Amino acid sequence: MRKHPSLPLIFGLSLVGAGLMACGDDKNDGTDEVGDTETGDGDGDPTGDGDPTGDGDGEPGDGDGEPGDGDGEPGDGDGEPGDGDGEPGDGDGEPSDCMVWEITYDLDGSEFEISGTFGGFGDQVNVVETPYDDDDTVGPGTFVLHFQDVDGAPGGQVFMNSYQMSMHFAVDTFGTVVETDLENDAGPVECGITSGTLEGTTVEWMPSTIVDHHSMGQLLCTGNFCGQAMLPDGEPDPVDETSDQPITDFEFSDDLSTFTMDQTVIQMDNTSTTSWMYEGTETNRELVAAPSCLCE
Numbered sequence: 275m276r277k278h279p280s281l282p283l284i285f286g287l288s289l290v291g292a293g294l295m296a297c298g299d300d301k302n303d304g305t306d307e308v309g310d311t312e313t314g315d316g317d318g319d320p321t322g323d324g325d326p327t328g329d330g331d332g333e334p335g336d337g338d339g340e341p342g343d344g345d346g347e348p349g350d351g352d353g354e355p356g357d358g359d360g361e362p363g364d365g366d367g368e369p370s371d372c373m374v375w376e377i378t379y380d381l382d383g384s385e386f387e388i389s390g391t392f393g394g395f396g397d398q399v400n401v402v403e404t405p406y407d408d409d410d411t412v413g414p415g416t417f418v419l420h421f422q423d424v425d426g427a428p429g430g431q432v433f434m435n436s437y438q439m440s441m442h443f444a445v446d447t448f449g450t451v452v453e454t455d456l457e458n459d460a461g462p463v464e465c466g467i468t469s470g471t472l473e474g475t476t477v478e479w480m481p482s483t484i485v486d487h488h489s490m491g492q493l494l495c496t497g498n499f500c501g502q503a504m505l506p507d508g509e510p511d512p513v514d515e516t517s518d519q520p521i522t523d524f525e526f527s528d529d530l531s532t533f534t535m536d537q538t539v540i541q542m543d544n545t546s547t548t549s550w551m552y553e554g555t556e557t558n559r560e561l562v563a564a565p566s567c568l569c570e
Contacts, residue, residue: 372569374420375428376562377530379554381415381439387537388445390547395447402553407442415439417554418462420568421472421530423561428530432477433466433568437484441491450497452505456513460487465567468521475526483518490514524552531556 384402391397402413418435421428439458444451461467467485470477491513495505505511520540526533535552542548 372564372566373423373561374433374564374568375423376435376558376560377419377421377428377556378558379417379419379533380557381417381552381554382413383553383555384413384415385537385551386412386441387549387551388546389549390542391447391545396445396546398443398445400441400443402439406440409444409446412441412443413439416557417552420466420564422569428559429472431469431568432472433469434461434479434484435463435466436461437467437487447499448497450495450499450503452500452503453494454491455494456489456491458487458489460484460519464565470524472526475528477524477526479521479523481518482522483520485518486516487519488516519550521550521552524554 381402382404386400386402388396388398388400398410400410400412402415403411404413405411406413416436416438418437420433420435422430422432424430437458437460441454441456441458444453468479468481468483470479492510493505493513494508494510495503496508500507520538522535522538524533524535533552533554535550537549537551539547539549
């Protein structure tokens with residue numbers, strides 16, 4: 275399967291665009307008084323206290339008259355099995371909770387633009403809208419973002435969990451047609467593909483890319499100029515590429531139900547430029563359990 279290092283030049287098609295041990299209770303090695311006729315070594319019994327089977331107080335054991343290794347009950351802390359403070363657990367008896375707000379956005383209204391082609395003949399704006407498989411439409415697409423829970427509402431740190439975009443469109447130049455059929459995705463990544471902080475209504479992503487953006491599918495060219503586009507005529511050309519797709523700041527509405535990203539160049543050479551403008555609209559919001567890396 276051949277990988278495409280750059281755009282098919284004549285048509286400007288992007289193959290890119292498209293993360294104690296418990297101290298226990300006080301120990302007492304002998305609960306009875308020491309040195310009287312009841313206990314001790316020297317009150318009439320040569321072995322201890324009148325019981326030749328014991329080791330101190332007339333009862334077998336190694337501490338206070340009961341078998342065990344602490345204060346009368348078997349265990350490793352305060353009388354109850356565990357590794358903290360009397361209850362089984364991993365610290366103070368209760369596991370820590372880590373919750374985030376997961377908001378899913380559909381990307382209808384976004385635009386994938388091809389520009390700067392020779393004479394403008396291959397220029398085209400492909401809008402994310404139904405029907406998604408028209409010659410100049412693409413989609414559907416989604417972003418899933420995770421927001422920290424701040425006083426019962428999303429805010430603070432924002433993590434891009436996943437991205438998906440289907441791209442099925444065609445560009446016709448002087449009777450030579452290039453059909454693009456690609457599925458693009460990144461993630462899901464528990465600790466975020468990329469992340470940023472919600473400052474007012476703006477998130478600046480660091481890094482400012484969709485990391486490990488994957489495009490998979492094919493291109494099909496038919497016509498006399500396929501060779502100039504570095505594509506075989508009439509034969510599907512497989513695509514399987516992973517790269518970091520540039521993005522810029524997301525600007526949200528006050529309630530975080532929508533966002534936009536300005537037109538951002540994702541690839542450019544001397545024959546064409548490809549770019550994305552994103553619009554997102556919330557389709558689902560819920561508080562979900564999250565890995566600790568999102569709540570530190």
